[in-house]
Amino acid sequence: MERIHVSVRARPLSPEDAKNSPWRISGNSIFLPNQTSCKFEFDRVFEEKCKTAEVYLARTKDLVAAAVRGFNGTVFAYGQTSSGKTHTMRGSASEPGVIPLAVYDLFKTIHEEVDREFLLRMSYMEIYNEEINDLLAPEHRKLQIHESIERGIFVAGLREEIVASTEQVLGLMEFGESHRHIGETNMNVYSSRSHTIFRMIIESREKNEDADSDNTCDAVRVSVLNLVDLAGSERAAKTGAEGVRLKEGSHINKSLMTLGTVIKKLSEGVESQGGHVPYRDSKLTRILQPALGGNANTAIICNITLAQTHADETKSSLQFASRALHVTNCVHVNEILTDAALLKRQKKEIEELRAKLLDSHSEHLEEEILSLRNALLKAELERERMALELEEEKKAQGERERRLQEQAKKIENLSSMVLCSNKNENHDIYKKEKRRETWCPGKLSRETTYELNSKDEEKSLVKPGRVECFSGPLLPFEELDEAGAVESCKEEEHNKNDLQEDFIFPNPLALLHVTSRRKLPTRKKSLPIVENSELEEIQAEYEDLLIKFETERIMSEIQLDYLRSRLVEADLSQEEKFKESFAENKTCKAHGCASDKLSESEAILVIKQLQEKITVLEMEKSSSQQNLDCVIELATEQTISAKEKYDEVPSFNVLCFELYLP
Incomplete structure (x- = not known):
């Protein structure tokens, strides 16, 4: 990818215009001092005193050399009228322009190329009022533009003269200039009224010293050099x-x-994004299409004038040139290669490779080839060894799977035999004597003491009493609903938390004992066959439920006893306090104590306070009694519900007890 090379050349000004010029040049930039936005950077900026030869050496000379090597090239001058474009491109007798200098360099470079043969053709055309005229053949007017795969974009009917010297080219160019449309305006005496395109077509191929060989088989390079004066x-x-x-x-x-x-549009990347670029809106852009974003090295010489009167036109030209800096071309050698030329080129490359093999480095190459062959052989042997190991591993895996299948079959047979034996044993299970351990409640022989903390730090021992409540027979484990038991336990726990704000209940653990006994043999009955493991699980579950039931019942009895004792103590303490206060008042009145002289009103007040305290204590007593009644009622309801469940399902209970009878 090659970017378009842009240079700016300023036309010399008169002394009066130079004083009033608003533009300033610094290095390769040009700007307006009072406007920071009007600053433009370019590849080269040439001031008024520079020569045309300097402009030519900046970029055009390289494009001419590249055209000899087969690359397309285009140079054109752009700017407002009377800015010096024609002077830059054509020049004069004392100072040749870009076109004459390019022709001189072109023939000089061709004479230095001794290995190639060249054929040069020249054409000269103008675009006047959007019509293409041939300047070398004035009778050829209004020519048409065509496009083909071999030639690309070309002007049909355009005369192309074969040239062999610089003088011949310049003579034809002078002949064409005489037919160019030139007019006089207020700004320029000789104003160009048309765009001119000077074109050099360069064809070359390699020289063949063998006279007998066919030179037409060589590849041909065809490049085009366009020098445009707009x-x-x-x-x-x-x-x-x-x-x-x-x-x-x-x-x-x-x-x-x-x-x-x-x-x-090319600077904005519209064409790369698939957008439309209006090349066909003008014949100038259509002919220059390969040079604008195509296959060509392109250079633009922007001619400006720094006079105050042309400030707007100068700014517009500089904006055009700055946008052209962002346009890139894809350049490559233009070569026409026939099948015969391709075969000849490949044959030549084969001969060169063969010569390299026969060179002094051939022994080293043979050693390298031998080492590569040895490495390849080792790799093949390693691959075969790995294949054998993989085959053996597959065989071993198959053998292991076969053994595992045999073991699985044996295990299945043994399992079926064990199951049959278990069934036979279950038929005779009632013939054997069974020994059973059961959990049952024992007598409470332990007295529990409670510590009561008071202001006077007095300690008292209270013996809990038995609460008379309904205690029916023990229920079977199958009828005890776990969900109901859990809910009742939660309600009792809640009641206990309300009552245990000021004291801690004693731990009722270790209140049960285990009894073991032998059951007497009874009459055998026809019972359903039950597995040993299932009987053990049922027994363990029944015993756990019995323990939970007895523990909850004993806890409720202990709590009731403790609450009653607290109520009795509270009544006694209140009566004692009342008696003491009454005795003290009476004693004071009898002895006439001087220090505690109480009037009648004060005595009445004290009596009222004591009566209020008695009322509060009675209310507390009644609330405690209500809580106690609620707890007793709840425990009674639970026992009754459990008994009802027991009565509803008597068959399973009888069955379970008969299973354990010997």
Whole structure:
């Protein structure tokens, strides 16, 4: 990828215009001092005193050398009218322009190339009022543009002269200039009224010293060098154009505007994104299409004038040039290669490779080839060894799977035999004597003491009493509903938490004992066959339920006893306090104590306070009694519900007890 090379050349000013010029040049940048946004950077900026040869050496010389090697090249001058474009491209007798200098360098480079043969052709055309005219054949007018795969974009009917010297080329160019449309305006005496394209077609191929061989078989390079002198953009008010000159100016401005649009879209990457670029809106952009974003090395020489009166036109030209900096071309050698030339080239490459093999490094190459063969052989042997190991591993895996299947079959047979034996044993289970351990409640022979903390730190021992409540027979484990038991336990726990705010209940653990006994033999009955493991699980579950039931019942009895003792103590303590206070008051009144002289009103007040305390204590006693009644009622309801469940399912209970009878 090659970027378009852009350089700016300023036309010399008169002393008066130089004083009033608003533009400043610093290095390769040009700007307006009062406007920071109007600053432009380019590849090269040439001031007024520079020569055309310096402009040519900046980039055009390299493009000419590349064209000899087979790369397309295009150079064109852009700018407003009277800015010095024609002077830059054509020059004069004392100072040759870009076109003559390029022709001199072209023939000089060709003479230095001794290994190739060249054929040069020249054409010269102008675009006047959007019509293509042949300047070398003035009778050829209004030519058409065509496109083909072999030639690309070309002008049909355009005369191409074969040239062999610089003088011949310059003579033909002078002949074409004599037929170019030139007019006079207010801004320029010799104003170009058309765009001119000077084209050099360079064909070359390698020389073949063998006279007997066919030279047509070689590959041919074909490159095109375009040197374009554009007409300048103009304003009718400044040029004073009328009639034909006004029509010429409108066509010139239209083609230049299309060129600016194409450059803008190419700089924005529209073509790479699949967008439309209007090359066909103007014949100038259509002919220069390979040079704009195509296969060509391109250079633009932007000619400007720094005078105050042309500040707007100068700014527009600089904006066009700055956008052109962002346009890139894909350049490659243009080579026409026939089948015969391709075969010849491949044959030549084969001969070169064969010569390299026969060179002094051939022994080293043979050793390297031998080592590579040995490495390949080792790799093959290793691959075969790994294949054998993999085959053996597969066989071993198959043998292991076969053994596992045999073991699985044996285990299945043994399991079926064990199951049959278990069934036979279950038929005779009632013939054997069974020994059973059961959990049952024992007598409470332990007295529990409670410590009561008071202000006077007095300790008392209270013996709990038995609460008379309903205690039916023990229920079978199958009828005890675990969900109901859990809910009742939660309600009792809640009641206990309300009652245990000021004291701690004694631990009722270890209140049960285990009894073991032998049961007497009884009459055998026909019972369903039950597995040994299932009987053990049922027995363990029944015993756990019995323990939970007895523990909860004993806890409720202990709590009731403790609450009753606390109520009795509370009544006694309140009566004692009342008696003591009454005795003290009576004693004081009898002895007439001077220090405690109480009046009647004060005695009445004390009596009222004591009566209120008695009332509060009675209320507390009644609330405690209610809580106790609730706890007793709850325990009674639970016992009754359990008894009802027991009565509903008597058959399973009888069955379980009969299973354990010997």
